[in-house]
Amino acid sequence: MMLDSFLLALLTLGKEVKRMSEILEMALRYSEVGITVMPLHGIKEDGSCTCRNGSNCASKSKHPMFNV
Numbered sequence: 001m002m003l004d005s006f007l008l009a010l011l012t013l014g015k016e017v018k019r020m021s022e023i024l025e026m027a028l029r030y031s032e033v034g035i036t037v038m039p040l041h042g043i044k045e046d047g048s049c050t051c052r053n054g055s056n057c058a059s060k061s062k063h064p065m066f067n068v
């Protein structure tokens with residue numbers, strides 16, 4: 001797993017990530033060394049995606065939060 005993929009996965013873990021400030025700090029470190037960081041949607045406790053499509057999302061937790 002590439003480092004940027006690892007970070008993206010980390011961002012989607014929700015409960016397992018300790019604090020948002022830690023995520024931001026890690027994202028900044030990766031960015032400083034030239035690794036692209038992109039926030040992804042996550043999974044809610046009910047299994048639906050955090051995007052506006054919710055339970056109807058075809059790629060739950062597997063797509064970026066923003067269009068690039």
Ligand SMILES: [Zn+2]
Nearest residue numbers: 049051057060
């Ligand atoms: Zn989604």
